[in-house]
Every structure is written in structure tokens, then in C-alpha cells.
Amino acid sequence: MDILQLLISGLANGCVYGLIALGFVLIYKATEAVNFAQGDFMMFGAFITIWLTNADYMGINFYLAVPLAILIMGILGYLLDMLVIRRMFGQPQIAVVILTIAIGFILRFIAGVIWGHEPHLLETPFAGKELKIGSLVLGFEEIAIIIVTLLLTLFLFLFFRKAKLGQAMQAASQNQLAAYYVGIPVKKVQSLIWALAGVVAAVAGALFASKGAIDPSTGLLGIKAFAAAVIGGFGSLPGALIGGLIIGVVEPFAAYYLPAGYSQVAPYAIMLLVLILRPAGLFSQMQNKKV
């Protein structure tokens, strides 16, 4: 039963990693850039949710506060692209990488100034409630995390497969010039994808903050989410989720069975292995062009 318990908590953790990884993948899929600040986006989303919900701050009803936080993060994402990242249009990817690293540092600083560096916990209506199945104890938060993540991934997957906007986003990433020719407003589409990444970050943040305390440096979790995205194959949405789950599940087991000190290494070691043996990830997005 111990193993099952570890597995469930690992899955819930993995879902959060997966959600951050989804943010990476979204932006990579649509703009061919990588947002190194996605972890800090999540941290910021979590703090905004806490700020709206917790009794110490605004004290708005939880079910109203979360959509509001999601909206705020969406707008933030859109504005960030419009004001800063759009200037990088057509520049090498690495410029955006460096830019987003810097933005991450700035977000961390702002969060530290506004909310301080003490850990915060989100006050949710389902805090402390548990579901008991035999000797297995499931927290409501864990169940919520798993369900929301699955739904969100499914939604995004279908969005990119079926929706016109999703297709336009993929086209814009594959060839910007050609996308212009077929009438896609590439810059606007890119701003929208950043907004969507902000939304996903807010969801991930709210879920994470309901499960564990959050402080400005939580954004560094983004590095683990990188591992998740790479394992899944950058550019694949289900891959990101599965990569996150792998990392999430491996972690508690490594901590349980390996001597102290070795367990933190496990996620990155897996990632390096994947990078070396199968650089395109488990769900490869590499395609050979048909001539």
C-alpha cells in the first residue's frame, strides 16, 4: 500500500510538472521559442490566486478568484508578448531564451517585494478533506490536480488538432513567412499563445499552491519541468504530461529507495539519458519533409 500511496502523490506532483511543461510546449509549438520563465509564471499565478483568495489579502470566494487569477495571468502573458517579446520577432531563438531567463529573474524579484519570501499556502474549500479507499488516503487536492490536468491537456491537444486558431498557431511556428502569405496574423497569434501560456501557468500555480506552500523561488521548479518536456519530446502536448508524470513518479521512489543526495539527481539523469539516446524525446516531433 505504501507503494500505491507514493505513486498517487508522485502522480499529483507529476501533473504540476506536466502543467508547467505544457506551458513550455505551447510556446515552443507556436513560436519556436522556449519560455525559460514558465516556472516563474506559475509562481506568479499562484501568488495572484493566493492574493485574491486568502483571507489575509482580498478574501474573494475561491471559485470566483481562480477564474479571475487565470484571466489576470492571461492578460499579463498577452501584454508581455506585445510589449517585450514581440520585438524579438524573427531573431534567433536564443535571444528569446536569454530574454525569458531575465524576465524570470525580474518576476521572482517582484513577487518577493510584493508578497515577501515566507512560504504561502492557498486556502481552498477542499483543504484537509480526504478520500479513504481501504488503507489508501487520497487528499482532495491531489484528485483535483490529476483531474484538472488531464482535462486541460485533452483540451489543448484537441485545440491544436481541430481548432482553426490552433492550426494557425502551428503554421506560424513552422514557417513565419509562409504563414503570413496565407493570411495568418502571425504576431497576434503569438501574443495569444503567450496569453494561453499565462492561463496554463495560473492553473498550475493554483493547483500547486493548494497542495504545498509557495514562495518566490518556487519558480525554479521550472527546471524540473524542462526535464519533463524534454523527456516527452519538446513540442508534444501529451508528451509533456507523460514526461511530467515520469519525473513526478520517479522522484518519490528515488527519495525512498536511494541514499540521500542521489535522489535529486534522478530527474536530470533521466533527462540527460533521453537527450543522448533519443534526442527528439519519447514522442518525437521531428518530421522529414516530403519533397
Added chain:
Amino acid sequence: MRFVFKRSYDDDIKLFKHRQQAGYYVLLLVLMMALPWLVDDFFLGEATNVLILAIAGMGLMLLTGQTGQVSLGHAAFMALGCYLNVILMQRGVPFIISLPLAGIITGIVGAIIAMPILRLHGIYLAIGTLAISVLSEDIIVISKKWTGGVIGLVAEPINIFGLDIDRYGTPILFYFLVLFVTLFVLLIFRNILRAPLGRAFAAIRDSEVSAQALGVNVTKTKITAFALSCGIVGLAGGLLGHFAGAFNHETFNLVLSIQLLLMIVIGGLGSIHGAFFGAVIVGFLPQLIAISRDGISSIFNLGSLPLPGIETASFAFILVIFIMFEPRGIYGVWIKIRTYFELFPFYRKNMFKRQKSYLKTERMK
């Protein structure tokens, strides 16, 4: 306006473009040599720090600026150089051998790591090296027997031919030691750029496909670049160990890796000047912030403002401004100012305009 007539290829790759330029650099060197007698010990320590950062910056510049491969993991190689140097010295190897040896071993390790890692492109390379940086911290903690684990190590004072060199005891000698290494690395760097190897680096940076078509062995050249870069950074790490005195796994964390990269971007990618400009910014920024913070809080009577992380944040802010408005960094600004005066009054605003370009996916081949 000056016209430099080039009559042969040798003229094109001369160390200095013209005699006046050589004069400027000699002047700079004289100034650097006289620095210990011009400023106090504190400032000299800061200058030493800047030079060490500049060495590390040159190391990364060789890889990122010249060869176009981005690494977010160079703090790991700094750590390797630092620990190797101190461990060798503890085993009785004199500094004059241990430092170069540390650099060489770091370079070899870099080459070994580069072989699988450099198959990755762009983003993947950045993430792979990021993982190395994160892993290195844990590896230092795990291999306690060698590295002292969380407690870290203490660098012994250096002794070269009976001359005791210590960061606090004899700061002037330590400064000259660092200056010597800086000049040594600088000379190697500059000469690599003039040699076929440096031209191959640039070819790979600008287009891997065309480099291959020109007969450049892309994989081999990239590995060479990575190894050289790691070796130089290892030297910087060895010096940093002596500069810091005591160090542990946190001295060489991920933030240092990122800072190194940001440093050369602010300075100006692809130029040796950039490494130095960036190092000056990184080295003196904390002091500048402390001074301006004191100034602001005394004007508004705020008392002491505790703002943790303001250094990295303002650094990041400067970086955002540079990437948005002057992607060539401080060196780019310098070039523009120089051109303005050289061409006066014929400077046009669009002279350095970037060519419009459109990205294509790298997932389709």
C-alpha cells in the same frame, strides 16, 4: 576617417588593424599595470574579480559568441577547474603546475561531455547544459571525500618560486597573477580567431550547412570549441577559488552559469571586448546598487531597504533593455558611437539596422 589598405591576407589577419590601435592597447596595458598604485586595496580586489570574470567570459564567448553554441552549464566547468586546482595543491602539486593542469583536465572532461551533448541543437543544447549545471551541484555534494561536501574546501595560499601570493596578504601580487593569466588567455583567444580554427568556428556559427559544404568537420570543430571553452573557464574557476578563499557547491550554482551567459550577452556577443565589458558590469553592479540604494533611501528617508535579489533583478532588467534595443550589447553601443565620430557628420540612423528575418521550424528537416 581612416582607410586601412590591405594588400595581402596577412594584412587582413594582423593582430592590430593599424599602429594607432596598437598604441591604444599598449596604453591600456600600462594603465592596468599601474592600477595597484592608483587605487586602494578594496578596488584592486574588485578589479581582480572583474578580470577573473572576464577570463570566464572569454571562455564562454569562444563557445557562444564565436561558435554559436549556447551553454547554460559553464559554472559546472568552473567548479571542476576550481576543485581540481585546490585538490591538486593539497596533494603537494605547486600552483604553477596545478592551475594549467586543472585547465587542461577540465578541457578534456569538457570534450568528453561535448561528444554526446553537441549532437543537440539550439534549445536542446541549452537545456542539456542546464542539466549538467544542476547535476554538478549534487555531484559535488555526493563526492564528499574529494570535495568536502557541503562544507567545501579552503584554497591554500599560492607559492611561486618562493613568492607568497595571497588574496588578502599580498593583493597586488594576486592581481598581477590574474592579469598575467588574463593576458595569456586573451592572446590565445585572439590568435585562435586569426587561425583556420577560428574561421571554422565562425563558419559554424553563421551556418552549419555551409560550413559543412566548405569542408569544415562540424562535429570535430564543435567539440574543439567546447573543450577550449571549458579549459579557459576551468582556469577562471581555479583563480576564483583562490579569490574566494573558501568555496563549496553553492559557489558554482546554476545562477553563476546563467550570469556568465547574460554577462557576455550584455557585453556584446562575438567580440572579445564584450567579455570584458560584461565582466565590468557584473563586477561593479553590486557596488553601484548599494551606493544608489543608500542615496535613494537617504533622500526619501526610508532607512535601510531590505530588497533581496535586487542585484540579479536589476541585472536582468539591464539585460532586457539591451536585448530589446541593442542586441549587440555594450560593444555595439561603442561601435555606433565610434562610427558616429569617425564619419561625422555623415552618420545615418539606419546604418546598423538589422535585416528582417523569419524563423522556420527546426522540427522539419
